[in-house]
Amino acid sequence: MLPNRLRRRRWKAALAGFILLVLAGTVAARLWRGDMAASSVSPPAPAAGQAVVLKDAYVPKGFTVHEAQAIFDALARQMPLAADAFRRSAHYREGMTCVTCHQELRWDQASGSVDVTSLGRVPPERCGECHEQEYDGFRKSRHFKAVTVFREVVRYKALAGYPAMQQQGCNRCHEPIGQSCSACHPAHLFEPPRPPKDEFGGCQRCHLGPDHHQLESYVASVHYQVARARGDGIPNCVFCHTADDNKHHIFRIKGTKDHGRTALMAKCTQCHTEQFARRAFEGIDAIKHETNKVVDAARQIIRDLYADGILNRVSGSLTDEQGLPALNPNLTAYDQHVHPIENLMFRMFKYDAVATIAGAQHFSAVRTHWYGHAQLMETYNRIRQMAQELRFMHALSKKLGVPLPSIPVYRYTHETGRELDEPWHDPVGYRKRLAEFYSEVNE
Ligand code: HEC
Ligand code: HEC
Ligand code: HEC
Ligand code: HEC
Ligand code: HEC
Ligand code: HEC
Ligand code: HEC
Numbered sequence: 001m002l003p004n005r006l007r008r009r010r011w012k013a014a015l016a017g018f019i020l021l022v023l024a025g026t027v028a029a030r031l032w033r034g035d036m037a038a039s040s041v042s043p044p045a046p047a048a049g050q051a052v053v054l055k056d057a058y059v060p061k062g063f064t065v066h067e068a069q070a071i072f073d074a075l076a077r078q079m080p081l082a083a084d085a086f087r088r089s090a091h092y093r094e095g096m097t098c099v100t101c102h103q104e105l106r107w108d109q110a111s112g113s114v115d116v117t118s119l120g121r122v123p124p125e126r127c128g129e130c131h132e133q134e135y136d137g138f139r140k141s142r143h144f145k146a147v148t149v150f151r152e153v154v155r156y157k158a159l160a161g162y163p164a165m166q167q168q169g170c171n172r173c174h175e176p177i178g179q180s181c182s183a184c185h186p187a188h189l190f191e192p193p194r195p196p197k198d199e200f201g202g203c204q205r206c207h208l209g210p211d212h213h214q215l216e217s218y219v220a221s222v223h224y225q226v227a228r229a230r231g232d233g234i235p236n237c238v239f240c241h242t243a244d245d246n247k248h249h250i251f252r253i254k255g256t257k258d259h260g261r262t263a264l265m266a267k268c269t270q271c272h273t274e275q276f277a278r279r280a281f282e283g284i285d286a287i288k289h290e291t292n293k294v295v296d297a298a299r300q301i302i303r304d305l306y307a308d309g310i311l312n313r314v315s316g317s318l319t320d321e322q323g324l325p326a327l328n329p330n331l332t333a334y335d336q337h338v339h340p341i342e343n344l345m346f347r348m349f350k351y352d353a354v355a356t357i358a359g360a361q362h363f364s365a366v367r368t369h370w371y372g373h374a375q376l377m378e379t380y381n382r383i384r385q386m387a388q389e390l391r392f393m394h395a396l397s398k399k400l401g402v403p404l405p406s407i408p409v410y411r412y413t414h415e416t417g418r419e420l421d422e423p424w425h426d427p428v429g430y431r432k433r434l435a436e437f438y439s440e441v442n443e
Pocket of ligand 2: 089127181
């Protein structure tokens with residue numbers, strides 16, 4: 001394949017360059033004696049924005065150096081800001097050009113213009129040909145494997161009539177992380193996302209918001225304060241969550257026996273005693289335990305409503321084997337597909353409980369308590385109250401012989417009917433298939 005060839009050519013070019021430099025160095029040494037030689041052996045790299053000579057070694061098969069240069073010039077006219085970003089990059093300074101990565105690019109030699117629609121995706125494998133270690137770490141992370149599962153969940157399917165929202169509201173986070181290095185290195189500067197320019201390693205684009213509260217929690221913790229004061233960003237997301245020998249290997253947390261703690265502990269003990277860190281982990285466990293207890297109490301209330309025929313189960317309110325509302329985020333719907341009390345249940349485990357736990361995992365007092373626990377208890381209270389009202393209404397309607405009216409599902413502009421498909425009609429089979437899919441992903 002071409003990138004290997006590229007590498008070989010790069011190696012040959014580097015070797016030729018090295019020989020030339022050594023020769024030049026030897027000549028210089030003869031001319032200027034001793035100390036001047038070193039500076040002529042390693043000329044300074046050109047500064048960002050400075051004109052750079054495109055290197056033959058970076059021109060892929062199917063293009064000549066001359067063509068690659070002409071394409072670059074054409075693109076610099078056609079999309080000046082993309083070219084500008086690229087000109088500031090290490091890749092440009094290295095002598096690379098647009099076709100080094102965009103190898104499927106089509107252009108018209110006669111008119112000297114590029115068909116910009118042919119500037120498609122650049123897969124991580126292409127980057128990996130030159131950055132093997134980074135690609136290797138990337139592949140080991142859960143990110144790489146878990147990108148397709150979100151399409152299978154009820155919440156995604158429920159948006160079938162609203163594809164623009166699927167695109168903007170789900171795909172934008174879930175697709176790139178396993179499919180493109182640009183998830184954390186937006187094209188074309190390709191700078192390492194390091195402090196001081198990037199304090200969060202690129203993670204901030206996705207790991208935030210009510211259902212994955214990590215950024216907010218970290219920012220409101222003493223560790224962020226420490227990281228800023230030190231100036232090198234330690235400890236930040238990347239420091240705590242990646243293997244020591246590979247900053248692209250984000251080690252697993254879910255689906256591991258120890259919840260990633262052996263690896264995490266090795267980070268903590270660089271600053272804290274093991275005893276202190278262990279106590280911190282015990283604190284997380286205690287909060288997880290208590291939070292799950294409250295969530296379970298709310299589930300019982302809802303299960304009893306189903307059991308007593310007061311609340312009608314719809315497919316969005318998938319339940320587990322014991323008839324309890326399923327808590328797996330993959331199995332539950334919210335919004336207009338379910339009853340408002342089920343919405344509260346969703347809110348409780350997906351937002352309030354997650355905020356409490358993510359806050360605790362990242363040692364943020366305000367997130368753990370005010371945005372977490374306090375909200376959780378408030379939601380619990382509303383569920384209890386609403387359950388009572390539902391029971392009362394049910395009894396009243398029976399007594400009066402007046403049925404409670406039902407509310408029809410809202411229909412999106414591009415309604416397809418698909419949103420009521422599979423999971424809605426075969427919840428048990430659907431749940432089984434999803435579980436199978438998950439056990440594969442977790443391996
Ligand atoms: C080091 C590899 C690399 C080089 C060199 C490179 N690109 Fe890209 N380009 C990418 C990546 C990665 C993406 C993001 C798309 C993706 O993730 O697949 C991208 C995306 C694009 C897009 C699509 C953006 C959009 O929103 O439609 C355009 C246009 C583009 N590049 C133009 C250029 C131009 C012009 C040059 C030369 C000045 C260039 N690229 C050089 C890697 C590269
Ligand atoms: C043809 C080889 C090649 C390809 C393909 C390539 N790179 Fe690079 N990359 C380099 C070289 C050479 C450097 C500069 C020397 C170094 O830091 O290793 C570099 C540097 C980088 C840097 C560090 C930049 C800095 O400012 O320190 C990042 C980040 C990077 N590349 C990401 C990518 C990504 C993402 C892709 C794919 C879209 C990619 N590279 C494709 C060869 C390549
Ligand atoms: C802001 C970015 C973002 C958006 C938007 C987003 N997600 Fe996520 N999603 C994430 C992150 C990050 C995680 C991992 C959270 C964690 O592990 O704490 C995640 C986790 C999940 C999970 C759980 C995966 C597992 O391993 O159990 C599912 C399912 C999911 N998202 C589906 C969706 C669907 C469906 C949508 C749109 C309706 C959506 N997400 C919108 C970022 C996002
Ligand atoms: C989850 C976010 C993330 C993804 C995805 C990602 N990177 Fe990185 N990358 C980083 C971070 C963070 C750093 C800075 C690490 C550090 O501080 O040492 C970095 C640094 C780099 C560097 C510079 C390394 C150095 O030692 O200077 C290269 C090259 C690079 N990445 C290439 C890639 C390639 C190739 C891919 C895709 C296979 C990729 N990255 C995907 C977050 C990411
Ligand atoms: C483009 C979006 C995106 C970016 C950027 C991103 N993530 Fe994720 N991350 C996700 C999604 C989505 C998941 C959930 C995958 C799943 O379980 O299906 C996830 C899962 C995780 C997990 C859970 C892994 C497990 O085993 O339980 C960790 C830890 C994680 N990410 C850390 C990071 C770190 C650290 C960074 C930055 C260096 C980062 N992520 C950048 C989207 C992203
Ligand atoms: C001081 C170290 C530290 C820093 C900094 C840090 N984390 Fe964490 N992270 C942890 C610990 C500890 C856990 C909990 C592991 C456990 O529950 O045993 C965790 C858990 C997680 C999880 C998994 C949640 C779950 O239960 O599935 C994700 C995702 C995550 N962190 C992302 C991030 C992101 C993104 C950042 C930066 C905004 C970040 N972390 C900063 C230590 C850290
Ligand atoms: C770079 C050093 C560093 C690393 C690594 C680190 N911490 Fe800390 N941590 C600190 C400092 C400094 C403080 C503030 C101590 C103080 O002011 O008393 C702190 C405070 C804490 C606190 C008290 C928080 C508060 O608000 O009072 C806990 C709990 C904690 N760390 C747990 C951990 C755990 C668990 C890990 C590993 C996942 C970890 N730390 C990793 C430096 C670090």
